Amino acid sequence: MDSLVQSYKNFEMASIPQPDLPATMRVLQMSGYGGYDVLQYVEAKAPRLLYPTDIIIRVHAAGVNPVEDKARQGNMALLMRLTFPYVLGRDFCGTIVSKGDEVKNFNIGDEVFGTLPDPSGENGSGTYAEYARVPATKAGIAVKPANVSAIDAGAAGIAVFTAWRGIVHHGKVKTLSSPKVVVIGASGGVGSYGVQIAKAFGAYVIAICSGKNAELAKKLGADQVLDYTIENSIREFSLQEKDAVDIIFDAVGGEDYWNLLSATLKPSGVYSSAVGPIEHSGSQRVGFMDIAKTLSSIAGHKMFGSRKYQFIYSLPYEDMPEITTLFEEGKIKSYVPEDQVFPLKDGAKAxxxxxxxxxxxxVVLVMN
Incomplete structure (x- = not known):
């Protein structure tokens, strides 16, 4: 039976016309888990259409996310099992060079941006590559607005979807009148979008970051900035703003902020964490005990917490059209400093x- 299924798959793949593309491409490929040296700039097979709903893009820019660095180190091996050689990367901006017969919403030549559902395909073909296969019906993908650069579009992906889930889905910011929103880690990749999304829906935004990044937080739209490096600044805010906040969006993680700030939430308020009870989860190797602790803490907060607690474990690809509109209107912008843009071959530095x-x-990789 297995041989018949494989024969059918082989026939299905062979029956799809393939684009006239180079046989190989340059990629930043993982040879295994380890240090920065496992990221190797090498020649690999270029992707091909596997299904009628696939598109092939020539990648212009690919966002780099903390989860990819953690995967490279092997810290997430219990949760993300990789087969080597492996090409990381989920975020992209690129031009469509081929598409399957069932792709109706996009055309060859369209410049698109978004996020892969996972770096799947031959050799784990993610977006740290000159070409990538994108399953159009599963990915978060849209035509890039003309007023957004390839670098800014390639940066968005996972980070903007994560912030959207926390503030729009969990926090239900669109249903609130004059909401008050706290964004923890406001100057980072996820938090920077969180500030802007909250502001786009009329929120008064309190950004938590270091004092040296206060001006950036204000530039992103924050109305108030709390410098977490100043002793007792968060505790004093908590005492002053008891039962006053609608949404706390945490892009840092750990228990300290929950313990300090949950009292600021209104009885109807929501604490949404992108990371969970372990700060910068995955920066160290995640073991069975860490997973158990995380699940136990989340369950405890949900069942016994004085306020609603949510953990982000999936991304809302279906909302890509609305997110794209906010980019087009200039209500959301990617913040990518020039010194955080690296050529693909220097991905280890990223x-x-x-x-x-x-x-x-x-942080963004650009192709040659």
Whole structure:
């Protein structure tokens, strides 16, 4: 039976016309788990259409996310099992060079951006590559607005979807009148979008970040900035703003902020965490005990917490059209400093910056 299924799959793949593309491409490929040296700039097979709903894009820019650096180190091996050689990357901006017969909403030549559902395909073909296969019906994908650069579009992906889930889905910001929103980690990749999304829906935004990034937070739209490096600043805010906040969006994680800030939430308020009870989860190797602790803490907050607690574990690809409109209207912008843009061959440097937790906004790879 298995041989018949495989024969059918082989026939299905062979029956799809393939684009006239180079046989190979340059990729940043993982040879295994380990240090920055496992990211190797090599020649690999270019992707091909596997299903009628696939598109092939020539990648212009690919966002780099903390989860990819953690996967590279092997810290997430219990949760993300990789087969080597492996090409990381989910976020992209690129031009469609081929598409399957069932792709109706996009045309060859369209410049598109978005996020892969996962780096799947031959050799784990993610977007750290000159070409990528995108399953159009599963990915979060849209035509890039003309007023958004390829770098800014390629940066968005996972980070903007995560912030959207926390503030729009969990926090239900669109249903609130004059909401008050706290964004923890406001100057980082996820938090920078969180500030803007909250502001786009009329929120008064309190940004939590270091004092050196206060001006950036204000530039993104924050009305008030709390410097977490100042002793007792968060505790004093908590005492002053008891039962006053509608949404707390946490892009840092850990228990400290929950313990300090949950009292500021209104009885109807929501605490939404992108990371969970372990701060910068995955920066160290995640073991069975860490997973158990995380699940136990989340369950405890949900069942016994004084306020509603939500953990982000999936991304709302279906909302890509609305997110794209906000980019087009200039209500959301990617913050990508020039020194955080790296050529594909220097992807190890991008990972080193991500691992330092010193990046402001997003880090991006660009193709040659």
């Amino acid at each position: 990972h080193e910056l991500i691992a330092s937790h010193r990046a402001k906004g997003k």
